[in-house]
Amino acid sequence: xxPAFVFxxxxxxxxxxxxxxxxxxxxxxxxxxxxxxxxxxxxxxxxTLVGSLQRGPLRLPLPAPVPWAASExxxxxxxxxxxxxxxxxxxxxxxxxxxxxxxxxKHRRGQAAPxxxxxxxxxxxxxxxxxxxxxxxxxxxxxxxxxxFLVVLEHEKAEARRAGxxxxxxxxxxxxGILVAFLSLEQHTGSFSFNAFARVPIADPAIxxxxxxxxxLGFGTKAGMFPFHIWLPYAHPEAPSPVSxxxxxxxxxxxxxxxxxxxxFLLPAPxxxxxxxxxxxxxxxxVFGVLYAIAQHDVKRLLAFHSVENIGIILVGIGAxxxxxxxxxxxxxxxxxxxxxxxxxxxxxxKGLLFLGGGAVFQGTHTRNIEKMGGLMRRMPLxxxxxxxxxxxxxxxxxxxxxxxxxxxxxxxxxxxGKGGSFPGLLIAAMAGLALIGGLxxxxxxxxxxxxxxxNARSPSAAASRDPRMTMTFPMGGLAFLCLALGVxxxxxxxxxxxxxxxxxxxxxxxxxxxxxxxxxxxxxLAFIIGCLVLLRFALLRRNGKRDHGTWxxxxxxxxPRMQYTATSFADPVLHVFRGVLxxxxxxxxxxxxxxxxxMRYETHIRDLFENGLYLPIYRLFLRLAFLARRLHTxxxxxxxxxxxxxxxxxxxxxx
Amino acid sequence: MDFLLHMTLYIALAxxxxxxxxxxxxxxxxxxxxxxxxxxxxxWKLFHRGIVRSTSASxxxxxxxxxxxxxxxxxAAATPxxxxxxxxxxxxVLYIYLMALPRFFQTLAGxxxxxxxxxxxxxxxxxxxxxxxxxxxLSMCGLAHLGxxxxxxxxxxxxxxxxxxxxxxxxxIAGTLFLLLLAxxxxxxxxxxxxxLELTMIHEAMxxxxxxxxxxxxxxxxxxxxxxxxxxxxxVLFPKxxxxxxxxxxxxxxxxxxxxxxxxxxVEAGTARMKLSRVASFLMVATVLAAIAxxxxxxx
Numbered sequence: 001x002x003p004a005f006v007f008x009x010x011x012x013x014x015x016x017x018x019x020x021x022x023x024x025x026x027x028x029x030x031x032x033x034x035x036x037x038x039x040x041x042x043x044x045x046x047x048t049l050v051g052s053l054q055r056g057p058l059r060l061p062l063p064a065p066v067p068w069a070a071s072e073x074x075x076x077x078x079x080x081x082x083x084x085x086x087x088x089x090x091x092x093x094x095x096x097x098x099x100x101x102x103x104x105x106k107h108r109r110g111q112a113a114p115x116x117x118x119x120x121x122x123x124x125x126x127x128x129x130x131x132x133x134x135x136x137x138x139x140x141x142x143x144x145x146x147x148x149f150l151v152v153l154e155h156e157k158a159e160a161r162r163a164g165x166x167x168x169x170x171x172x173x174x175x176x177g178i179l180v181a182f183l184s185l186e187q188h189t190g191s192f193s194f195n196a197f198a199r200v201p202i203a204d205p206a207i208x209x210x211x212x213x214x215x216x217l218g219f220g221t222k223a224g225m226f227p228f229h230i231w232l233p234y235a236h237p238e239a240p241s242p243v244s245x246x247x248x249x250x251x252x253x254x255x256x257x258x259x260x261x262x263x264x265f266l267l268p269a270p271x272x273x274x275x276x277x278x279x280x281x282x283x284x285x286x287v288f289g290v291l292y293a294i295a296q297h298d299v300k301r302l303l304a305f306h307s308v309e310n311i312g313i314i315l316v317g318i319g320a321x322x323x324x325x326x327x328x329x330x331x332x333x334x335x336x337x338x339x340x341x342x343x344x345x346x347x348x349x350x351k352g353l354l355f356l357g358g359g360a361v362f363q364g365t366h367t368r369n370i371e372k373m374g375g376l377m378r379r380m381p382l383x384x385x386x387x388x389x390x391x392x393x394x395x396x397x398x399x400x401x402x403x404x405x406x407x408x409x410x411x412x413x414x415x416x417x418g419k420g421g422s423f424p425g426l427l428i429a430a431m432a433g434l435a436l437i438g439g440l441x442x443x444x445x446x447x448x449x450x451x452x453x454x455x456n457a458r459s460p461s462a463a464a465s466r467d468p469r470m471t472m473t474f475p476m477g478g479l480a481f482l483c484l485a486l487g488v489x490x491x492x493x494x495x496x497x498x499x500x501x502x503x504x505x506x507x508x509x510x511x512x513x514x515x516x517x518x519x520x521x522x523x524x525x526l527a528f529i530i531g532c533l534v535l536l537r538f539a540l541l542r543r544n545g546k547r548d549h550g551t552w553x554x555x556x557x558x559x560x561p562r563m564q565y566t567a568t569s570f571a572d573p574v575l576h577v578f579r580g581v582l583x584x585x586x587x588x589x590x591x592x593x594x595x596x597x598x599x600m601r602y603e604t605h606i607r608d609l610f611e612n613g614l615y616l617p618i619y620r621l622f623l624r625l626a627f628l629a630r631r632l633h634t635x636x637x638x639x640x641x642x643x644x645x646x647x648x649x650x651x652x653x654x655x656x
Numbered sequence: 657m658d659f660l661l662h663m664t665l666y667i668a669l670a671x672x673x674x675x676x677x678x679x680x681x682x683x684x685x686x687x688x689x690x691x692x693x694x695x696x697x698x699x700w701k702l703f704h705r706g707i708v709r710s711t712s713a714s715x716x717x718x719x720x721x722x723x724x725x726x727x728x729x730x731x732a733a734a735t736p737x738x739x740x741x742x743x744x745x746x747x748x749v750l751y752i753y754l755m756a757l758p759r760f761f762q763t764l765a766g767x768x769x770x771x772x773x774x775x776x777x778x779x780x781x782x783x784x785x786x787x788x789x790x791x792x793x794l795s796m797c798g799l800a801h802l803g804x805x806x807x808x809x810x811x812x813x814x815x816x817x818x819x820x821x822x823x824x825x826x827x828x829i830a831g832t833l834f835l836l837l838l839a840x841x842x843x844x845x846x847x848x849x850x851x852x853l854e855l856t857m858i859h860e861a862m863x864x865x866x867x868x869x870x871x872x873x874x875x876x877x878x879x880x881x882x883x884x885x886x887x888x889x890x891x892v893l894f895p896k897x898x899x900x901x902x903x904x905x906x907x908x909x910x911x912x913x914x915x916x917x918x919x920x921x922x923v924e925a926g927t928a929r930m931k932l933s934r935v936a937s938f939l940m941v942a943t944v945l946a947a948i949a950x951x952x953x954x955x956x
Contacts (some may be wrong), residue, residue, distance in 0.1 A: 011817040035786060035891070063813070064676060101903050134953065151938070224719035235817035248717070256906075275819075296940060335660060344926050345905055362719055374770075375712070375714075375770075377714035377715070378717060379767075381715075384714075388716070392757075395756065395760065396756070397753065397756045397757050397760055398750060398753050398754050398757065398897065403750075403753050405754075406748055407747070407750060407753075410749040411747070411749070414797070414800070416751075418801075424954055425954075428797060428950060431793055431794075432790040432793055432794055432943075432947075433790075433795035435752070435789040435790045435792070436754070436786070436787075437791045438756075439785060439786030439787065439788070440786050441784040442756055442759075442785070442786060443783060443786045446760065446763045446764060446767070446778065446782050447779075447782075449764055449767075450763070450766075450767030450768075450775070450778065451766055451767070452770040453714075454714060454767045454770075454771035454776075455712060455767055455768060455769070456712050456770040514890070518746055521744065522730065522744065522750065522754065522817065523731050525733065525744055526726060526727065526730055526757070529726040529729050529730060530723055530726035530727075532723050532726075533721075533722035533725055533873065534719070534722045535872070536722075537718075537722055537873070538723065540703060540869045541706065541707065541869060544704060544705055544707075544868060544869065545706035545867075546706045546707045546708070547706070547707075547708055548707055548708075548709050548710075549708050549709070549710065549711065549772045550710065550711050550712075551711070551712055551769045551770050551865060552710075552771065552865065553771065553772075556907065558770060558771070561770065563772055564771075564772060564775065565767065565768045565771075565772050565774070565775020565776060565778075565779065566775075569775065569776075569779065570767075570775060570778070570779040570782075571779075573779055573780055573932065574782075574783045574786065574787075575784035576933060577783070577787065577936040611759055616906070634732070638837075646710050
């Protein structure tokens with residue numbers, strides 16, 4: 001894309017963002033602000049797609065923010081791919097926000113939302129196109145801060161403030177890790193530019209490992225990787241739904257971008273252990289993410305835990321790619337890396353879709369608790385249909401896109417684990433782990449769709465819900481269409497991704513997903529057979545007749561919708577099996593009068609093990625240290641003067 | 657032509673498998689039992705009945721029976737029965753994941769009527785299938801490794817001829833597949849399809865609100881599914897049966913399915929149903945068997 005266009009896109013974002021708070025009328029402000037973001041995203045998407053067809057990276061010097069280092073934008077294939085992610089989901093989320101953010105019209109701060117939103121999109125664009133450390137960190141901080149303010153947009157709610165605080169701390173620990181990793185590279189090259197970093201020779205394996213460790217801490221925290229994931233299920237649900245869609249769909253992929261950039265472009269030949277660590281962390285993210293999701297009843301928190309799960313799947317792909325690269329298996333490495341990136345795209349699409357659908361459900365029912373929903377398929381048919389597509393995609397049911405990318409990862413793993421492979425045990429364990437994750441995701445989404453959309457309404461507000469406006473249904477429909485299209489024709493996205501892999505693949509290139517076209521054949525067979533059967537059923541029912549009747553309840557009728565199966569009961573068999581790792585805590589209170597039970601209360605909670613087991617002790621330790629340090633602060637001025645005197649004396653002794 | 661023969665064979669033989677199974681069970685319990693063609697008569701009856709549709713149900717309920725049957729038939733189209741050529745060859749990972757499509761709609765239809773039974777069955781079915789997934793994948797990996805080919809039909813026929821004795825892992829894989837067959841098709845000891853108490857059921861509780869044509873489609877789908885698993889497991893045991901000329905292959909297919917009908921019937925007659933919480937251990941056994949089979953291949 002010609003350099004001038006970069007400024008056009010960035011300018012549109014900035015102008016619409018700045019204009020929104022200046023306009024007095026809330027409705028106009030909303031349309032201008034989010035509409036402008038949509039236009040800018042669409043423009044950016046078109047230009048990136050057209051521009052990425054031409055070969056060679058784009059370099060564009062920026063006005064230097066500091067005198068001692070030059071800044072530049074550097075757009076190669078990897079950047080262009082992640083730009084597509086930002087613009088694509090950004091476009092749909094912006095259109096959706098035009099309708100969704102109406103409920104913020106009564107607040108003045110609703111008009112700040114478009115500015116923060118456009119800054120979020122713009123800074124993510126900067127993150128993936130930055131060509132040096134300084135502009136990268138500028139974008140990174142802009143992204144973290146604008147999303148923080150969006151998380152606490154409803155700051156009168158205590159949960160939002162708490163989530164914001166956890167997020168702010170987590171993201172800055174992450175930024176610290178990234179900074180250390182970059183500075184380590186800078187030490188070896190004396191430059192801030194990524195081009196100078198590229199394949200920098202770090203001889204000492206300990207320093208290499210430390211650099212990778214800090215980068216993993218930084219990018220893994222942003223990505224929501226286990227065990228740095230605990231901020232994610234707090235922060236993502238508190239933001240308004242279009243922002244949750246951006247955060248879960250796109251922002252956490254900035255962490256993936258960072259890991260890929262580091263592992264495959266910047267670090268010199270990483271040893272196989274790096275890939276192995278990534279695979280293990282990916283599997284743990286996947287299994288724990290989906291298990292905690294099954295235990296959740298808040299629809300947005302549940303989706304946030306699924307982001308942890310899907311990041312796990314992506315990391316398995318990327319980690320295995322790195323492992324294969326280190327073992328010299330270039331063909332599988334290429335397929336695995338492309339599969340991991342493809343899953344990033346697919347996750348952005350279906351998770352974006354699900355968060356938008358979750359937002360529509362939230363506005364329709366005024367609750368996020370799925371136990372209070374039910375029967376929405378009949379009242380919100382468009383939301384229900386698109387949510388069903390998203391659920392099928394995230395459960396990796398063919399022929400939707402979630403399966404297509406997992407399939408690519410499976411194929412890569414299987415090719416690499418074949419006879420003569422280097423690490424067959426680990427790779428096959430990864431395949432079995434992916435299978436378990438897929439099966440559990442299936443359980444979770446049957447639970448969600450079944451409890452939210454099917455059966456009877458469990459609360460009056462659920463019974464009164466309706467499909468939202470066009471501005472909200474159109475983005476959901478568009479994303480659902482893309483989920484289906486990429487699932488049936490995966491090569492549209494997979495082929496370009498296979499070509500942007502940064503290492504040469506020996507000719508003849510390995511089988512580039514020969515089943516790529518097969519998915520279309522399976523989809524066609526399914527459509528044909530199911531279509532015939534629907535017609536057959538229709539014809540038979542016309543002949544045999546059908547009648548409507550209340551659901552059978554052993555000769556009675558269901559008197560209240562509370563007699564339906566609940567999400568808690570639905571999740572129980574799986575949670576029971578995994579109770580050893582989940583450690584549910586239950587409270588049971590009984591009030592007796594003599595031998596008679598008057599009242600009984602039973603509660604069961606599943607809390608994140610790492611929150612309580614790992615972070616809470618660290619937090620308590622810091623708190624204790626702070627209390628110790630407080631003893632120094634007595635409030636007596638003469639004592640403080642004494643501290644100064646003591647410090648000066650010590651300094652004099654040390655550096656005389 | 658081949659496509660028609662393949663699909664007709666599945667649709668025609670699948671109810672027979674269920675009939676043989678039930679007859680075996682009856683015989684071992686010293687009962688006379690229904691004739692082996694009873695499933696055909698049941699299907700005939702159901703396809704001539706109208707349906708009673710719950711007032712709570714949405715369009716998804718109407719779509720569920722066709723998707724369940726259609727998805728299962730597509731699976732059948734990829735599973736070799738009488739020859740190594742199948743109408744729709746597919747990669748084994750795709751095959752495993754495709755099983756989720758009919759199950760997704762089946763479990764959702766169970767939840768759609770707002771009945772507590774449907775939810776109960778759906779929840780258990782989903783849990784069992786999720787835990788069966790790793791074992792299924794590992795056993796397929798083992799097969800693909802033996803057959804040295806990715807698509808399902810190719811690795812079955814690619815199995816070495818002197819199977820059982822030279823390659824003990826074949827037996828292990830066939831055993832795993834048989835355990836998975838029991839779990840995924842709601843057979844004893846995982847689920848009892850013939851109990852009269854809905855509270856203890858898995859599959860039958862889930863389809864309780866289906867009737868008439870819909871129930872017919874779902875019963876046919878269950879039979880085809882059982883036939884698909886039987887064809888797979890017996891294909892591992894007798895790979896050469898797939899390379900026979902067609903006039904021998906058709907009786908061989910009939911024989912293999914009937915053999916599995918007798919086998920499953922004998923297992924069902926001889927075992928008691930497990931507590932639901934024990935199913936996880938059952939499936940863990942299957943996973944471990946598959947892992948051992950795979951490890952043997954890497955070692956050998």
